[in-house]
Amino acid sequence: MTTPIKRINRRTPGWAKATGAVVLVLAVFFAGIRLSVLPGLKDLFGTETRDRSGPALLQSIQDMSRYDAASGNFQIVVDLEKDARFLPDAVRGTRTLYVGAGTVDAYVDLGKVGEDDVTVDEDRTTATLRLPHAVLGRPALDPDRSYAVSKQRGLLDRLGDLFSDNPNGEQAVQKLAVRHIGDAAKKSGLTARAEKNTTDMLRGLLRSLGFEEVKVTYGR
Structure with missing residues (x-):
């Protein structure tokens, strides 16, 4: 069988x-x-980039009354490290070196100047102007001059990047670069330079109109 x-x-x-x-x-x-x-x-396995963006839409128009009198260029090297508790950096953690370059403008808002802030003598030879102090604008990061030098990632972070798209991967270092640039602008003397340039501009303009003496003060 x-x-x-x-x-x-x-x-x-x-x-x-x-x-x-x-x-x-x-x-x-x-x-x-x-x-x-x-x-x-x-x-052989390269990708092709296509721009499928729609047209830009105009959302609003705002009249500007400020005089941009000075602009500063800044550069900062950001060293941002994120560690995980109880895990070595080789397993979980990131460290990014980022070079951030940007500008900060200093301006005087001439729209705040009222009728009482401008006086002219009877002979129209002397003009006195009282202006608000110059202020700093928002730092603007230049994407063409800003770049990541290196980015170290742990094994778990690398595996996570394979399964998720993170378009804001450098957002943290970019925000940090903007903050450092803004802090540096406050210590750079840009506002004093802007007030001096504004004074020179107004004196040249009013003297071309026939005024012999032009006095400009700040403090509103």
Whole structure:
């Protein structure tokens, strides 16, 4: 008699499936690194960028009455590190070196000057003006001159980047760069320079209109 053959179904343990999935993810990750460093393969698997943005919409128009009298250019190297408790940096954590370049303007708001702030003598040879103090505008980060020097990430952070898109990945260092640039502008003497330039501009303008003496003060 022929002995029937029994079929044995061997199920793969759950831990083996999980391990296989992790190995597959790591293989894809390191394969992507190799493709980026091997010459020729990068062009073969390259991507094409297309701008599908719609037209810009005008939301509002505002009349400007301020006189931009001075502008400062600043640069800051931001070193931002984020650590995880009880985990080494190689596993979880990031450190980013970012060069932020931007400008800060100093201006005098001439729209706040009233009729009582401008006096002219009877001979129209002397004019006295009282203006508000110059103030600083918001720091503006220049994207063409700002860039990330290096970014170190732990293994878990690298794996997380594979499964999620983070368009604001550098938002934290950019905000920090803007804050440092703003603090530096407060100590730079830009407002004093703006008041001097505004005084020179008004004196030149009024003297061309026939005034012999022009007095400009600040303090409103």
